[in-house]
Amino acid sequence: MATPWNSSSSTSSLWAALGQASSVAQLVGVDALGLVSMVVQAALAARRHRDACVRLAQHVELVGGLLGELELDELMRREATRRPLEQLGAALRRCYALATACQDCGYLRRLLLGGRMADELRAAQHEIDMFIRLIPLIALVDNSTNTRRAMQVEEGVLSVVTDTSNHQLRFPTRALEFTKIRVQGATELLNVQEQPFVGKVDLQEQKISNIEELAELCAHIEAACTGFAKFNFFQIVDATNNFSEKGIIGRGGFGTVYKCHLSDGITVAIKRAAEHATVSSELQLAKLHHTNLIKLLGWCIHGKERILVYEFMHNSSLDHHIYNRTKGSLLDWSKRLKIIKGLIEGLVYLHQGSKLWIVHMDLKPNNILLDCNMTPKIADFGSARALSSDVAEERTSSVVGTCGYKAPEYASRGVYSMKTDVFSFGVLVLVIISGRKNTILHKRGDNVGDLVRDAWHMWKDQRLHELVDPSLGTGYEITEITRCAQMALLCTQEDPADRPTMTDVAAMLNSESMSLSMEPKQPTVLSKGSDGESTASTYMGQSSRTIDITITSSAPMSTRVRIILDPEV
Incomplete structure (x- = not known):
């Protein structure tokens, strides 16, 4: 596949200036999904060309979502699907080198690269977009091989729309009936003709059913409540400096709260939910509007990340x-x-x-x-x-x-x-x-x-x-x-x-x-509770019609038993 990288006459001089040849070579053995993760992390940690690096991370993240739906080991055994995946790996390694270079603010590096880095980042993004178009076709080729049923595709190409808020994938086909499948990392649905391939995706969907249900709930509340909106994950990552420890203003069993300065100048509080914490009960805040209640501004669900966005309180708690x-x-x-x-x-x-x-x-x-x-x-x-x-x-x-x-x-x-x-x-x-x-x-x-x-x-x-x-x-x-x-x-x-x-x-x-x-x-008057002596206190609640007896012990291995006696009516 011809790419901006292959056609550029200055490629070798670029890598010499970056000094990344050895590190790129070391990534040869890393699989595509591993490379996606490394590129995203490196791009989000960039100190120069941050906007371009964040955009690159968005596009690479979408590639990772699509790759997650494929059986990569099987595809790498076939000539028709191995070659484009190898080219994708090479492109991801180059993206990693670029993103890593953007983490270095040294004077010599800036002098050597000058304004060329922004151009190279744009070229990298365009190349990744080619693979965003290609990967669903690879999946369909694989499916056709397995089932020996050719899919007839309308004239035209797979259209991809990427921006800072969502990613949409559409594949045109003449089939009369479609099965909708969710592609991780995409907010739209990819429509394909019903094939055994769909069943494999359904298994993946079952694993993230809770996240899917939560996302649907958030979307429903967003449609019904003004002032409650979806936030872009990469904007949040950028605004919190990749969830830096320096931005933490609260921490607990529910997760971590960060002070976050958005690009439009607004300061908000980001609650990043812990893995096992539930956030559904907090969503009802979107329906409540009162001067003395904290305002819930929005939500963000990205992979396993569940984030709620609140107005920021300048005088803490x-x-x-x-x-x-x-x-x-x-x-x-x-x-x-x-x-x-x-x-x-x-x-x-x-x-x-x-x-x-x-x-x-x-x-x-x-x-x-x-x-x-x-x-x-x-x-x-x-x-x-x-x-x-x-x-x-x-x-x-x-x-x-x-x-x-x-x-x-x-x-x-x-x-x-x-x-x-x-x-x-x-x-x-x-x-x-x-x-x-x-x-x-x-x-x-x-x-x-x-x-x-x-x-x-x-x-x-x-x-x-x-x-x-x-x-x-x-x-x-x-x-x-x-x-x-x-x-x-x-x-x-x-x-x-x-x-x-x-x-x-x-x-x-x-x-x-x-x-x-x-x-x-x-x-209730407190018991004296001397050492080695058990004591008890009683309280009768009129509304519940129960007697609440508390038995406590001050012994080294004390136990606390609370007995409720429900009187007969």
Whole structure:
């Protein structure tokens, strides 16, 4: 096959300037799929001609997707299919040399190559495009050999459209019936006449069925929700400098979050999901629009990569401020009260205003983000669940969330409702007031945490000034502190039936004339729990009509047993 490389009179001088002859020779034994991976990685790591290298990586990646559908070992045994595949390997090795050269910013290399490198990259891209057209034909030749059935092809050539957003493959044929098969790396479907070859692709499709279903779900949501769009994987890779460690702003079991500067000047947060993490529950955010909820801007699925794109919050998360003595002093009481009110409005919307009755399930300072105006945004909906109504109660065997913020009935029995978020919100308010963390004392039969318990005693003894974060000094109104603390204690009561709804909470805080006549109940008294002695505490929940007995032991090999007794009706 004639290529721009073979016809160029300056090829030998180019390789001499690159100094890549030895490294190219070392790649001779690497198969085509291995070369594809090496070229893509080298191109994405390029420091010069980055745009051209990213485009080259896109086209090479598409070649890799097509090669993944072929039995390369079998094809290499046949003369008709071996020769073009060998030429493809040679072209990929040259692409690797070019991409590797673009990683070197040395003065001598720039002087030798000058502006020729951009031309060579374009020529490499054109050559790869030839193979994008050729590979489906190779597959069809192979299929024809195996089945001894010739395919009649209409006049014309396989058309390929490649850009920064998608790749489309179309093969014209006279067959009346078609079977659609998915080609990995392509967003369109390749239509071919039904042959045994299709069955082989179906097996591959079964392996990625979950990814396919997720992509279809994302596409469906994109069509239904304005402001939610598909992002190009290579643009994300380029904007994060190939997911550089320097760009990481968050990390957890769900995956890693990167700060990302897009080419249009917009800064976003990229959540790159871990291999076993689920992202489907977070997609419901695309349907929600509220000032106090983080905005989900888009999605990207590429191979096994599952990425969600969020608006970027310049002031990080609440925990970075509230637990930091230096930053905590910058978070004065007026800002803290604004955060509390914003959280109330966001939760009221989640529970009722969105008509979806969503329970967040993991409210904590880490999941409250702050924008440039310190406006709170509820984030991380990976654990969120939807209920059938705003008064529904469900049960799960998979309890998630963070110790110290989980409601007692959820932590012990997996029962959750809107009141689960109410409890977590109450703890959050106490944390915002005090700057303290809420620690659960498991060995002493603790259901609510030391912060909740201490706050209740301070409220009862009218000494709530002792609860206030020392970094606030005297810059607060004790009446506002009292109202917020009493509201929080009502929210953190152990029996969910005793807790107000978030609508009630909004009325409590916004109506200054309204006196809070309801008194929060005292949390369960802790057991003494001396060494070598087992102790127990009991709590009866009125709404669930159960007795919750916790038996704890302080022995070296202590076990914690929680027994639920359901009384007969």
